[in-house]
Amino acid sequence: MPSTPLRRRRALALLAAPLAGALPWPVAAQERPLALVLGFPPGAGIDALTRQLGERIAPALGRPVIVENRVGAAGRLAAEHVKRTPADGSTLLVAPMAVMTIFPHTYRQLRYDPAKDFVPVAHLAEFGLALAVRADAPARTLQEYVEAVKRDRDMGLYGSTGVGSPSHFFISMFERAAGVSMTHVPHRGSADVMNALLGGHIKAAILTVNDISPQHAAGKLRALAVSAPRREATLPDVPTFKELGHDIEGSFWYGAYAPAGTPAPVVQRLSQALVEATRQPELRAQGAKVGLQLTGGGPDVLARVQKADHDRWGPAIRATGFVAED
Structure with a gap:
């Protein structure tokens, strides 16, 4: 008959098994740093924002956060990389609007599908x-x-x-x-x-x-x-195109995405940390100085904006006849 300590360890293992599914993300992933992947070099505006967000979400998530700059193809290489990573909450893509809404219209053979290969996590910021x-x-x-x-x-x-x-x-x-x-x-x-x-x-x-x-x-x-729907704080004397009688506008944005298949509780936990970080007054003030309005929208907001911009930019792109080279 097994010894008492061995029986105790077996009992604890049986008790822990049902709880594993309730963790915010798999234990193995939780022990690794969270990688925020972007397709632009250090020093770019999106890089600076990503690093500041990483510093702020690390304590909330209780794990290290690193930034990976996978530069190339205007952000497409980073998207292709994140698409292939495990859907366990260990990797997020931080991407500008074009990667998810414009490139599907301009590339004949895009090696990722924004709607199928990724899960929206958070709408981070917008700019004009x-x-x-x-x-x-x-x-x-x-x-x-x-x-x-x-x-x-x-x-x-x-x-x-x-x-x-x-x-x-x-x-x-x-x-x-x-x-x-x-x-x-x-x-x-x-x-x-x-x-x-x-x-x-x-x-x-x-x-x-x-x-x-x-x-x-x-x-x-x-x-x-x-281009924005309203005047910019850093250019208060400059009117919008709409104010001047031209029925056009364009707000451009950054969003965070997880690989498709990432469990909903994991997405929600990551989203909550990012949204809370974007709402910190100090970070909002820093963003405003460089023309960034931090938005802090959840997965539903990002999904809605992505779909609307995909549909809105399609006609403008087709009108140019432009097709990007692979």
Whole structure:
């Protein structure tokens, strides 16, 4: 007959077995760090936000949190990686809107399905774009800019952060709304766009509010309109496109996703930690300084926004005839 200590260990094991399913996530996963994976390099805006969130959710989750920068293919490599990871709560994808709503329209053979391969966890933040010209440009308002473009096609030379970027497609929407034809000059990043505009190589730029607002405040650029539904705190004197009679708007966002199949209690626990972190006043204030509005929406909010933006951007993308190279 087994000894008393052995019988006791067996009894405890039997008692613990039913409780294992009630844990927030599998014990093996809980013992590992939580990896927040993003497809952009250190120093990018999404990287800074992810690291700050990681610092704040680690104590709430009772486990280390690390940030993995899997750079490449505008965020697609990171999505492909997270798709293949175990659905046990040990890995989350932190992605910009384009990865989940625009790329499905632009790539013929996307190697992940946003709707099938991921589970929404949290809507983290949103930000807007601004259309700007040099401070010495002849156009002081958006209407004057439209008239200038109609008179002189060179005034329609505008820069963005790349072909197939949200800013590229937003200007496509603006062209149709304003009845103008502009010429897209893609660049590798916002710094290149800014240098080209300040150097006079292009006549306008569509960049994030964070990129435009310091140069607008310094008097080097003139922001003409912002894409968000409401005016931006860092550009309070700049109207929205809708205010100016153009029925277009665009709020861009960051979201967190888990691999498909992650248990609902695990998703809820991770979501709760992220949402609570985004609601901390200090982090919200830091975000506001760089044009980020921290939103803190749960899985249902992220799923709803993702579906709405997927449907809304489809026509704008198809109108350009753009197809991305794999």
